[in-house]
Amino acid sequence: MKQSYLNDEIITIAKKVYKIDLSGYKPSFIDRRLKLIAMRKGIFSARQFKELIINSGEFNHYLEEEIPVHVTSLFRDHDFFNSLINHISDQYNIAGTLKIWHPGCSDGSEVYSMAMLMESRMNHIRYKLLGTDISHESILSARSGSLNCTNLNEVQTLYRASGGKGSIREHVISSANSFIIRQKIYDKIRFSRHILGTDSKFTKFDVIICRNMLMYYNENAKEKITKDLYDSLHKGGILAIGKNESIHELDIIKKFEIIDKKNKIYKKID
Secondary structure (H helix, E strand, O other): OOHHHOOHHHHHHHHHHHOOOOOOEOHHHHHHHHHHHHHHHOOOOHHHHHHHHHHOOOHHHHHHHHOOOOOOOOOOOHHHHHHHHHHHHHHOOOOOEEEEEEEOOOOOHHHHHHHHHHHHHOOOOEEEEEEEEOOHHHHHHHHOOEEEOOOHHHHHHHHHHOOOOOOHHHOEEEOOOEEEEOHHHHOOEEEEEOOOOOOOOOOOEEEEEEOOOHHHEOHHHHHHHHHHHHHOEEEEEEEEEOOOOOOOOOHHHHHEEEEEOOOOEEEEOO
């Protein structure tokens, strides 16, 4: 199939038929993802692709599941988690409830990673975590509270390198190839389907962790999403993005202070 099959017409049809807006993604990214869908579905022409979108009543579900990139794992990039939990520990000692939001949470691995670190380092305060994702399947997986784990010792090493204290067994019940998050942590987490940049905003958060998502959007969508993240933060709140991403070209960067340049962690100052 020629590269040109991924054109504006397909994006327009997807929005008209299923109310799915793919226009905010970078052309190169959406091109790769739609080609992957075409390969998996045995589609060999742009006409076939458009007909499938129009005639298949369930194709919206497939687009929502396959367009986003779901790459995650427990304590992914331990340097980042170590830096973030240290900044949170230094900055917050509040009487209320500290609220953390993970947009694009996938199967919840990073949400649970953060929850274990919070329980280890800051269980003297009340805290709540919210994980959101466009994918129904990801949210269902995250809500199960069960995560794949073939080597608990390896996860324990990552947990300690990420700033965790004691043993990870304090936070999970392990089995041969997976473990279950203990109830005391699970009760502090909520997962919900949410489309970043499209659905309505949540109430204010103290920390937002939005890693490796902005890189897939074009400049207009990236500007809007970052503005939504900014609006969802309390003044003095922390925003963390991926190491390979940047918001320095956006006007809104003036309203943030860099608190960790390497790990792309910012503080809302205005």
